Amino acid sequence: GAVVSQHPSRVICKSGTSVKIECRSLDFQATTMFWYRQFPKKSLMLMATSNEGSKATYEQGVEKDKFLINHASLTLSTLTVTSAHPEDSSFYICSARDVKNIQYFGAGTRLSVL
Amino acid sequence: AQKVTQAQTEISVVEKEDVTLDCVYETRDTTYYLFWYKQPPSGELVFLIRRNSFDEQNEISGRYSWNFQKSTSSFNFTITASQVVDSAVYFCALSEGRAAGNKLTFGGGTRVLVKP
Numbered sequence: 001g002a003v004v005s006q007h008p009s010r011v012i013c014k015s016g017t018s019v020k021i022e023c024r025s026l027d028f029q030a031t032t033m034f035w036y037r038q039f040p041k042k043s044l045m046l047m048a049t050s051n052e053g054s055k056a057t058y059e060q061g062v063e064k065d066k067f068l069i070n071h072a073s074l075t076l077s078t079l080t081v082t083s084a085h086p087e088d089s090s091f092y093i094c095s096a097r098d099v100k101n102i103q104y105f106g107a108g109t110r111l112s113v114l
Numbered sequence: 115a116q117k118v119t120q121a122q123t124e125i126s127v128v129e130k131e132d133v134t135l136d137c138v139y140e141t142r143d144t145t146y147y148l149f150w151y152k153q154p155p156s157g158e159l160v161f162l163i164r165r166n167s168f169d170e171q172n173e174i175s176g177r178y179s180w181n182f183q184k185s186t187s188s189f190n191f192t193i194t195a196s197q198v199v200d201s202a203v204y205f206c207a208l209s210e211g212r213a214a215g216n217k218l219t220f221g222g223g224t225r226v227l228v229k230p
Contacts, residue, residue, distance in 0.1 A: 032216070043205065043220045044159075091157065101147065101209070101216050105159035 002028050004096045006106025013084055014114055021079045021109045023094035029074035030096035034103060035067070038091045050077040084113045116141045118208050120221035127196055128229050135191045135224045137206030143167075148182065148189045149207040149218065159205070165189065196228045 003026040013019050023033055031052045036044040048069055049057040056069035066088075068080040077096075081088055089112050095103035117140040127133050139148065150162040163173065165182050173180050177194045193200050206221040 034217070041225075043222045044218075046217060049217065093157070093159065095159075095218075097216060100164075102149075102161060102164055103218060104161055105151070107156065107158035110157075 002026075002096070002098055002102075002104040004094065004104045004106040006094055006109055008109060009107060010110045010112075012112045012114065015085055016083055019081045019084055019111060021081075021092055021094070021111075023077045023079070023096065023106050025075045025096040025098075025104070028096070028098050030077075030098065031074060032097045033071060033077040034095045034097070035069060035077075035079050036093045036095070038093060038108075040091075044093065047079075081111065084111070086113045089113045116143075116146075116208050116210055116219045118206055118219050118221035120206055120224050122224045123222065124225040124227065126227045126229065129198060130195050133193050133196050133200075133226060133228075135193075135204050135206070135226070137189045137191065137221060139187050139189065139206070139208045141208060141210055143210045145210075147209040149209070150180065150189075150191050151205045151207065152202045153205065153223070154202040162191075193226070196226075198228050198230055201226060201228045 005024045007022045033050040035047045037047050038044050046059050047062045050069045050071040052071045058064045071077040091108050091110050093108040095105045097103050119138045146167045148165045151159040153159050170182050179192045181190045203223045203225045205223045207218045209216050209218050
């Protein structure tokens, strides 16, 4: 099956700093990638849709200036959590959609903001 | 609006027992896709199956089987002869297709615990 790599798997940072998370589709091209947030023992909440070469589409209630998304190539999307605060601590997971419209997911990034 | 309901939050079984996970969905579209994903303790979501709304054929893949019934808007998943490695959270998801951006709406997930 298709492989999506997400890096880093875990990050601990100080409050006020910015954190960048990368999502790469390794064996297929993805014009569309998605970013989700998952709270403990909860389901996945879609944050935004990342489109190659254009601006991301954010879900209602998600601050676009807080969560910057860049999709500069057909295999890479990045999520930057700017000026992170403890309430941003969460599990962030990305997916890449293939030509069959199946989303393949990365292994997730656990962010802890101190 | 689309919605996916997984009524069972947690199921505990003993190894070799069968376990069925329920999934009920709501959508106004006639064209849609249904998915099942597995999330083991490591965190990544593993794609298991996709079924489109026009294909009601049931499917079997090894110990996994899926029962899709449009009449009851359900897409249930059965693990036969469960194993400890099946312990994970299983998510059912719905996509309404291109017009809706192919976004996935997830159910709340069912945690399956298989005891030896």
